[in-house]
Every structure is written in structure tokens, then in C-alpha cells.
Amino acid sequence: MSRKSVAQSGCALCGVKEVSEPRGKARYCPDCWDKKIAVEEIVAREFELKRYIRAENAEKYLVYHSTIKRPCGQLVVLDDGYDLFLTLVLYPIFAWDDPAYHLSGDPEGRSFSDLVIDKVAAEVVEPWGGGRWHLEVFRAANPEPEEWNGEM
Numbered sequence: 001m002s003r004k005s006v007a008q009s010g011c012a013l014c015g016v017k018e019v020s021e022p023r024g025k026a027r028y029c030p031d032c033w034d035k036k037i038a039v040e041e042i043v044a045r046e047f048e049l050k051r052y053i054r055a056e057n058a059e060k061y062l063v064y065h066s067t068i069k070r071p072c073g074q075l076v077v078l079d080d081g082y083d084l085f086l087t088l089v090l091y092p093i094f095a096w097d098d099p100a101y102h103l104s105g106d107p108e109g110r111s112f113s114d115l116v117i118d119k120v121a122a123e124v125v126e127p128w129g130g131g132r133w134h135l136e137v138f139r140a141a142n143p144e145p146e147e148w149n150g151e152m
């Protein structure tokens with residue numbers, strides 16, 4: 001789709017002509033964008049990152065979702081003094097590829113795996129001081145983390 005035709009179609013959710021969000025590829029009016037962000041924040045709140053290893057230059061977290069008792073992911077953070085290196089492992093116990101929410105008419109749905117990355121950025125990268133960071137996401141073959149993680 002060309003930029004012009006996107007602009008002509010107006011806000012993807014309510015049809016209002018003035019679109020300004022997100023910057024660079026505006027498809028939503030400010031009100032609808034706020035609504036979309038608010039919904040994403042609510043969905044992200046269902047995830048919890050529990051830190052169980054804290055070293056000087058590294059941390060490890062288990063990722064929980066409110067709908068299941070067992071952890072559904074884990075995150076390793078490494079600080080080499082310059083950049084932050086994050087490794088996120090997602091376990092198939094959770095439906096990571098499912099759409100995280102539905103807004104009627106929304107052309108840009110996001111999956112749970114997208115939103116958990118937002119959560120990692122907000123709750124791990126930013127408190128660490130932000131700056132440059134690199135993230136690798138892996139899908140685990142095991143259904144959930146090994147039992148030795150379970151006691152933490």
C-alpha cells in the first residue's frame with residue numbers, strides 16, 4: 001500500500017481523517033493510539049518477570065503469565081560494560097503466537113511474544129540504564145524450564 005492511500009483511509013480504527021500515530025507511519029488518530037497502547041499495557045501486566053539470579057554484570061529471570069502457574073519463559077541479561085545482551089527463551093507451554101488482544105478493525109495486531117519484549121524493554125533494559133541493547137529470542141523445545149528452576 002502506498003503512503004498516500006494509507007493517509008486517505010484515515011484512522012484504522014475510527015476512520016477519522018487526522019492520523020498522527022505512530023510517528024513515521026501514522027495509521028491511527030491520537031485517541032485510538034492511546035486506546036491501543038492502554039490495551040497493550042493491560043495485556044503486558046499479565047506477565048511477570050521474577051528475578052532469581054542477580055550478579056554484578058548479569059541477571060536471570062523467569063517469565064510468568066497470570067493464566068499458568070509454571071514459568072513460560074526465561075531471560076538472561078549480560079552487561080559487558082558497554083552494551084546489554086539479552087537472551088529470551090520462550091517455552092511452548094504458552095501460546096506465544098496468539099494475538100494478544102483484539103481491537104475491531106485493527107490492521108496491526110500484536111502477538112504475546114511481541115508484548116513480552118515490550119515488557120522486557122520497560123522493566124529490565126530501562127532500569128538498567130537503557131543504552132544499546134541486543135536481544136535474541138529462542139523458542140525452546142522443552143515445554144517449560146527444567147525442574148531445577150522451579151524452586152526459585
Ligand SMILES: [Zn+2]
Nearest residue numbers: 011014029032
Ligand atoms: Zn481513531
